[in-house]
Amino acid sequence: MPDPGARRGRPGYDQATVLRRAIELFNTQGYDATSVGDLARDLGLTKSAIYHHVPSKQALLSAALDEALDGLGAALDRAVAATGTSASERLRTALEQSVLVLAEHLPAVTLLLRVRGNSEVELAALERRRVVDEQLAGLVRAAVAEGALRDDLDPEVVSRLLFGTVNSLVEWYRPGGPLEPQALARTVASLAFDGLRPPQPHPPAPEA
Amino acid sequence: MPDPGARRGRPGYDQATVLRRAIELFNTQGYDATSVGDLARDLGLTKSAIYHHVPSKQALLSAALDEALDGLGAALDRAVAATGTSASERLRTALEQSVLVLAEHLPAVTLLLRVRGNSEVELAALERRRVVDEQLAGLVRAAVAEGALRDDLDPEVVSRLLFGTVNSLVEWYRPGGPLEPQALARTVASLAFDGLRPPQPHPPAPEA
Numbered sequence: 001m002p003d004p005g006a007r008r009g010r011p012g013y014d015q016a017t018v019l020r021r022a023i024e025l026f027n028t029q030g031y032d033a034t035s036v037g038d039l040a041r042d043l044g045l046t047k048s049a050i051y052h053h054v055p056s057k058q059a060l061l062s063a064a065l066d067e068a069l070d071g072l073g074a075a076l077d078r079a080v081a082a083t084g085t086s087a088s089e090r091l092r093t094a095l096e097q098s099v100l101v102l103a104e105h106l107p108a109v110t111l112l113l114r115v116r117g118n119s120e121v122e123l124a125a126l127e128r129r130r131v132v133d134e135q136l137a138g139l140v141r142a143a144v145a146e147g148a149l150r151d152d153l154d155p156e157v158v159s160r161l162l163f164g165t166v167n168s169l170v171e172w173y174r175p176g177g178p179l180e181p182q183a184l185a186r187t188v189a190s191l192a193f194d195g196l197r198p199p200q201p202h203p204p205a206p207e208a
Numbered sequence: 209m210p211d212p213g214a215r216r217g218r219p220g221y222d223q224a225t226v227l228r229r230a231i232e233l234f235n236t237q238g239y240d241a242t243s244v245g246d247l248a249r250d251l252g253l254t255k256s257a258i259y260h261h262v263p264s265k266q267a268l269l270s271a272a273l274d275e276a277l278d279g280l281g282a283a284l285d286r287a288v289a290a291t292g293t294s295a296s297e298r299l300r301t302a303l304e305q306s307v308l309v310l311a312e313h314l315p316a317v318t319l320l321l322r323v324r325g326n327s328e329v330e331l332a333a334l335e336r337r338r339v340v341d342e343q344l345a346g347l348v349r350a351a352v353a354e355g356a357l358r359d360d361l362d363p364e365v366v367s368r369l370l371f372g373t374v375n376s377l378v379e380w381y382r383p384g385g386p387l388e389p390q391a392l393a394r395t396v397a398s399l400a401f402d403g404l405r406p407p408q409p410h411p412p413a414p415e416a
Binding site: 157198 | 238240241351355356357358359361362365366368369371372373375376377379380387392395396398399400401402403404405406407
């Protein structure tokens with residue numbers, strides 16, 4: 001977990017718990033509408049007890065966004081660095097890993113996807129997100145260039161649609177249900193690469 | 209345009225303009241954080257002049273959500289009613305039409321997708337959205353049943369991923385740019401049905 005500030009502690013609650021509850025509140029009632037007092041009441045602590053754990057509300061936001069971006073960034077870095085494989089396989093890995101990060105860090109990723117750049121912390125997060133998006137777009141371009149992907153679709157549009165599909169999972173996917181993250185990741189990748197049509201056992205006859 | 213209340217008017221501004229600006233403000237600063245006073249200032253009107261156009265802020269929200277839902281609902285109704293075609297073709301039509309509605313009513317659809325059920329108006333909109341989602345899921349199931357779609361993927365998950373992909377367009381698509389709505393709609397449908405792989409001219413040899 002990223003460190004949301006100075007190392008402080010208090011028996012009964014640790015920084016991780018405070019961060020988890022803060023992310024939940026930011027997601028349900030909005031970052032601006034959530035005060036440190038709200039967080040203290042939610043946890044049954046005093047405001048000064050909260051400040052034993054974290055220096056500021058903004059530090060909690062920063063730690064939450066870092067959690068999401070560290071995960072997504074590492075997933076893309078690993079995929080891009082797997083140079084022994086084809087760009088198409090790296091793209092598939094990047095997609096699957098992004099889904100797994102989203103499932104594992106769902107509240108933090110949900111918060112990240114709502115960030116609009118209203119502060120320096122948010123602007124820095126948007127910039128990191130742009131780098132991750134660009135890594136995915138690079139993988140799409142490389143896979144098209146190696147002939148493994150259709151070349152009739154704009155790679156920029158394709159990469160936006162792919163990340164859009166992954167990001168839309170925050171709207172409905174809830175870990176702990178019957179759909180395992182690994183199975184979801186494979187479904188997303190399979191749909192992206194193979195589409196909805198069943199495999200065609202026989203190709204159409206060649207044109208005369 | 210849905211009528212946001214009683215028929216009232218004032219020279220210089222019509223209800224449609226007031227609704228357009230209200231949707232923009234709701235999207236940029238949030239519905240709760242936007243007052244009728246903000247809207248009046250934005251339009252250079254007095255609050256009472258606004259109330260000549262619309263009875264309440266909630267009526268504007270309701271009209272905005274109806275605009276999005278009327279469009280999406282009509283698109284799905286038309287697709288479902290096209291019984292002379294295969295379920296697979298109806299699904300493709302539904303997808304393409306949803307993209308076109310989203311492009312034509314982008315601010316209203318953006319607002320709809322942010323609704324969380326915080327009032328009766330929002331709960332009613334969520335219920336209408338659920339009906340539209342269920343129509344799409346029904347088309348997916350019918351297309352799987354007729355053998356036109358792969359049967360190794362859960363139709364519920366597939367329909368969520370499809371609408372997730374369409375809905376994610378509000379995050380980046382801006383009409384008026386080089387990417388025409390029709391081309392975007394075809395790309396979304398083509399990616400969904402055919403995936404990223406290039407067409408295979410020769411199938412793998414049958415297993416011995």
